[in-house]
Each structure stands twice: as C-alpha cells, then as structure tokens.
Amino acid sequence: MSEQWRQELQPTPDCIAIENLGSARTEAEQQHVASCPRCQAELALFESFHRDESTADSQWIAAELQRRLAPPSNVKPFRPRRVFSSLAAAAAAVVVIGAAVWMQNREPSIDTKGTTQTVYRTSRLEAIAPAGDVAAAPRSLQWTAVPEATSYTVQLFEVDRTVLWKGETQAAAVALPAEVVARFAPGKTLLWEVTARRGTEVLATSGMQRFRVSFSGSTHS
Amino acid sequence: MDQTPPGADDKLLAAYREEAPHERRAAADRLFSRYYERVGRWCQRFTGDRESAADLAQEVFLKAYRHLDSFQGDSQFGTWLYSIARNESINRSKRSGPPATESEEALIQVPALEPDPEALAAQSSSSRQLHRFLTATLDETERTVFTLHYGDDLPLDAITRLLRLDNSSGAKAYIVSAKRKLARAVAKLSMRGERL
Numbered sequence: 001m002s003e004q005w006r007q008e009l010q011p012t013p014d015c016i017a018i019e020n021l022g023s024a025r026t027e028a029e030q031q032h033v034a035s036c037p038r039c040q041a042e043l044a045l046f047e048s049f050h051r052d053e054s055t056a057d058s059q060w061i062a063a064e065l066q067r068r069l070a071p072p073s074n075v076k077p078f079r080p081r082r083v084f085s086s087l088a089a090a091a092a093a094v095v096v097i098g099a100a101v102w103m104q105n106r107e108p109s110i111d112t113k114g115t116t117q118t119v120y121r122t123s124r125l126e127a128i129a130p131a132g133d134v135a136a137a138p139r140s141l142q143w144t145a146v147p148e149a150t151s152y153t154v155q156l157f158e159v160d161r162t163v164l165w166k167g168e169t170q171a172a173a174v175a176l177p178a179e180v181v182a183r184f185a186p187g188k189t190l191l192w193e194v195t196a197r198r199g200t201e202v203l204a205t206s207g208m209q210r211f212r213v214s215f216s217g218s219t220h221s
Numbered sequence: 222m223d224q225t226p227p228g229a230d231d232k233l234l235a236a237y238r239e240e241a242p243h244e245r246r247a248a249a250d251r252l253f254s255r256y257y258e259r260v261g262r263w264c265q266r267f268t269g270d271r272e273s274a275a276d277l278a279q280e281v282f283l284k285a286y287r288h289l290d291s292f293q294g295d296s297q298f299g300t301w302l303y304s305i306a307r308n309e310s311i312n313r314s315k316r317s318g319p320p321a322t323e324s325e326e327a328l329i330q331v332p333a334l335e336p337d338p339e340a341l342a343a344q345s346s347s348s349r350q351l352h353r354f355l356t357a358t359l360d361e362t363e364r365t366v367f368t369l370h371y372g373d374d375l376p377l378d379a380i381t382r383l384l385r386l387d388n389s390s391g392a393k394a395y396i397v398s399a400k401r402k403l404a405r406a407v408a409k410l411s412m413r414g415e416r417l
Binding site for chain 2 (some may be wrong): 005006007008009010012014018019020021022023034035036037038040041044045046048049050051052053054055057058059060061062064065066068069070159160162185187188189215
C-alpha cells in the first residue's frame with residue numbers, strides 16, 4: 001500500500017478532533033462529515049466504544065482492572081530474614097541435588113537418535129523475584145540456579161512483549177542498569193523471563209514472570 | 222458499571238480535584254472504575270483476546286491517570302478517555318507492524334496515486350479531493366474499512382470486531398469490493414483523460 005494513500009487518509013484541518021466526537025456538530029461540521037471518510041471512520045470507532053454489550057469477558061476484564069489498578073492496601077518490601085533464607089537455601093539445595101540424583105538414575109537423558117547432544121527433559125528454572133506487586137522498583141532479577149547451566153539470558157518486556165532490556169550472566173541473579181530501573185513507573189506491569197544455557201544449548205526457560213511497582217512505592221530496592 | 226451519565230462524571234471529577242493529594246488516587250479510581258468494562262470491551266475488540274485487552278486497558282488507565290490533572294473538561298470525560306484508548310490501541314497496532322494482507326492473492330491492487338509534487342505541496346486540498354472521490358465511489362462501510370485499514374494500519378480482524386461486521390469474511394470482503402470499485406473508477410477517470 002502506498003505511503004501516499006496513508007498520508008491522504010490522515011485528518012485534514014477541517015476534521016473533527018477526536019475529543020470533540022461526542023459533542024453536537026454545527027451545520028458546517030455535518031457537511032464536512034458527510035464527505036469525509038476519515039471523520040466517518042472515526043465516528044464509527046467512537047460509536048463502537050459506546051455500545052453497551054456486557055459480556056462475561058468484559059466483566060472479567062473489568063474485575064482484572066479493578067485488581068490490577070486498585071491501590072495496594074498493605075504492600076511491604078520483600079526483606080527475607082537471614083535465618084529463614086539460609087534454611088530455605090539449604091532446603092532448596094537438598095531438593096535440587098535429590099532431584100538431580102533421581103533424574104540421573106531414572107532418566108538420565110532422552111535418546112536423541114543420531115545427535116550427539118544430550119537433552120535433559122526437566123531442568124526446573126523459576127523466576128523468583130520480582131513477582132507480583134512489589135513495593136519498590138527492583139534493582140535486580142533473581143531465579144533458581146540450574147545445575148550445569150553455564151550462563152543465563154534474561155529479558156525484560158513491556159506487556160506487549162516489546163523488549164526493554166536484555167542481559168546475560170553466569171550467576172542466578174542480575175543487576176539491572178539504572179536507566180532500566182528508572183523506567184519502572186508505579187502501576188505499570190512488566191514481564192521478565194530467564195533462559196538457562198550450557199554453551200549454546202538451552203537447558204530450561206522460566207516462563208514469563210509478571211511484576212509491577214505499587215503506587216506507594218517510590219524508592220528502589 | 223456501564224451507565225455513565227456525564228453529570229456523574231463531573232461530580233466525581235470535582236470530588237477528585239477537591240481531595241487532598243494523598244486521597245486523589247482513590248477518587249480517580251472511583252471515576253475510572255465506571256469505565257473499566259467499557260474500555261476493556263473496546264480493547265478486547267481491538268486485540269481479540271481478553272488477556273491482551275486487560276493489558277492494553279491497564280495502559281490506557283495508567284495514561285489517563287497520569288494526565289487527569291490536565292483534563293480541563295472541554296469535552297465529556299468519556300470522550301476524553303476514549304481518545305486515550307483509541308490512540309493507545311492504534312499506536313500499539315502500529316508498533317507491532319503493518320497488517321499482513323498485502324500478500325493475499327484474493328486482494329487486487331489498490332490503484333496507485335500519481336506522485337504529483339503540486340498535489341503533495343497542497344496536501345490538505347488534495348486530501349479533500351480524494352475524500353470526495355472515496356465518498357462518491359464507495360459505500361459507507363467500505364469507506365470506513367478502507368480508511369481504518371490503509372490510513373491507520375488496523376488489522377482486518379480488529380476492524381471486523383470493532384465495526385461488528387457479521388458477514389462471513391468480515392472486513393476483508395469490504396476491502397476487496399472497495400479496491401474493485403476504486404480500480405474501476407480510476408480507469409473511468411483515465412479514459413476521460415482526468416486524474417484524481
């Protein structure tokens with residue numbers, strides 16, 4: 001489609017401003033609308049906005065918006081207690097080692113028939129923090145370590161999957177650049193995902209994790 | 222939730238402006254929540270699924286919240302909110318790339334406009350002429366579908382849902398018929414030695 005068509009279909013100075021579509025029109029404006037496809041198209045969109053057809057989906061979206069946009073009542077910064085976190089880390093290590101031993105004995109690898117690469121069926125990778133509503137803009141991302149992973153690729157997305165930032169690390173956490181942290185506007189939902197690799201081989205992917213900084217959160221954690 | 226008489230919006234807006242700064246968020250929520258379902262439904266028609274619609278609607282309300290202090294009441298609050306939803310949706314559609322319909326063999330080519338420097342220089346005048354041509358050549362639905370698809374890059378499936386087109390192939394059928402009519406009309410002009 002030619003760019004010229006696109007330009008020609010943009011509003012002219014006579015066209016009614018979007019903000020004024022709901023207002024009464026003068027005779028001159030009515031005459032303009034009658035011969036202006038742009039205004040007619042805008043009016044058709046505007047009318048579609050005002051049609052009342054409550055559906056199960058629209059009620060679900062409204063409830064979802066209520067949940068997401070409501071001011072958080074009592075969100076506190078996540079500060080794990082040292083003893084608890086040590087115990088949790090030890091327990092996690094036991095679970096990971098146990099799972100690794102179990103997998104090694106029971107199902108070491110899939111027969112890849114002809115390929116020399118070993119493909120592990122399960123290497124659980126969990127995106128730990130940030131997740132859900134957080135009180136302050138996070139300065140780092142953390143996840144569970146995957147045995148045999150030599151590196152992790154981390155991506156941070158807008159909700160429409162536009163990549164905000166991408167990084168690589170060998171640890172199970174990564175610090176975010178200050179300019180990225182500065183973009184965590186209160187109430188704005190963001191997504192992130194981490195992929196564990198051994199060389200070029202993908203061992204596991206966390207799946208998308210969501211978080212948002214609450215409206216009360218103005219500091220950085 | 223969907224009953225939104227303008228007077229009620231005005232009262233809630235006045236209440237919002239009278240609140241102390243730390244209470245304003247709750248006052249804005251009372252105003253916005255009246256439109257959650259309406260905006261969400263429109264966003265769902267735009268995106269095609271409720272999860273993406275909730276994400277899009279969330280962005281709309283966050284933007285509205287950020288700009289609420291600049292709303293002067295020159296238009297109805299619902300129309301102002303609509304303008305944010307409309308712009309946010311179309312911008313997002315543009316970010317995700319142009320609609321993929323050009324490769325479909327069923328669609329005949331839209332007649333190219335001759336690149337005329339004089340016409341480009343006086344673009345608003347040219348646009349009026351083209352608008353009149355479209356109005357004389359196409360029916361109302363064809364014009365609307367054509368304008369949204371080629372003027373705003375809206376995908377045909379989104380146009381089908383937004384305009385509630387219930388024919389079997391939706392907006393695509395209107396694009397095909399619009400292109401045929403335009404091709405015929407341009408050919409007639411050419412035979413008479415005229416141009417758009």
